[in-house]
Amino acid sequence: MSEEKKPTPVTMKDVQAKAEEKKCQVQQSLVFIEEFLAEPMCGRCFPCSFGSYEMRIRIKKIVGGTGTDEDIARLKRISTNMLEASMCKKGKDTAKFIAEKIESGEYAGHIGKECSEKECDTLFEYIIIPEKCTSCNICKDVCKDNAIIGEKRKPHLSGYLPFEIAQKRCTKCGECIKVCPAGAIEFISVCAEKEPAGV
Ligand code: SF4
Ligand code: SF4
Ligand code: SF4
Structure with missing residues (x-):
């Protein structure tokens, strides 16, 4: 009997590589969080699972042109919380990735409805x-x-x-x-x- 081949698990490196196919920092954040939620995120701790879901909602708003400064502030708070309280490195790495993107300044541009890479x-x-x-x-x-x-x-x-x-x-x-x-x-x-x- 032939053994069924198990699919290779998606790693955090895969998630990051997929995100970095985009040029826009906000698009990178959205792809990262969607890929993370689809597989490596296991849901075992609240700061990471709830935080990631809320991050996705806020980033989608910004990509869609309806984001506000409050969304950016909230994303910063979530990433700080995830960095401190997530149970494993995967949650902390996600928080770091999103926090770095927010600091790039492109988030603020999107609140003014500008995407310098024309990807949104x-x-x-x-x-x-x-x-x-x-x-x-x-x-x-x-x-x-x-x-x-x-x-x-x-x-x-x-x-x-x-x-x-x-x-x-x-x-x-x-x-x-x-x-x-x-x-x-x-x-x-x-x-x-x-x-x-x-x-
Ligand atoms: S931080 Fe780790 S343990 Fe907690 S939900 Fe995220 S992936 Fe799971
Ligand atoms: S392709 Fe369309 S926009 Fe361009 S010149 Fe012709 S009608 Fe005008
Ligand atoms: S061909 Fe031009 S006008 Fe028509 S859907 Fe595509 S982008 Fe819009």
């Missing part, structure tokens, strides 16, 4: 710059989500609908920006001031 999708949107758009229709053809509105320009005809992106439908797949021959599509921070059309 909710803080960015694709837009079409009207002055650059030639109304060629190429982007509309590649958008699988029907998020692009506009009419292809026909020679000698006026009164066509200009191209724009319906943000509620856009899934931020990035396909349109790759194909625009005029460089008219940009991925900008939701905080960036948009120039009014036609200026």
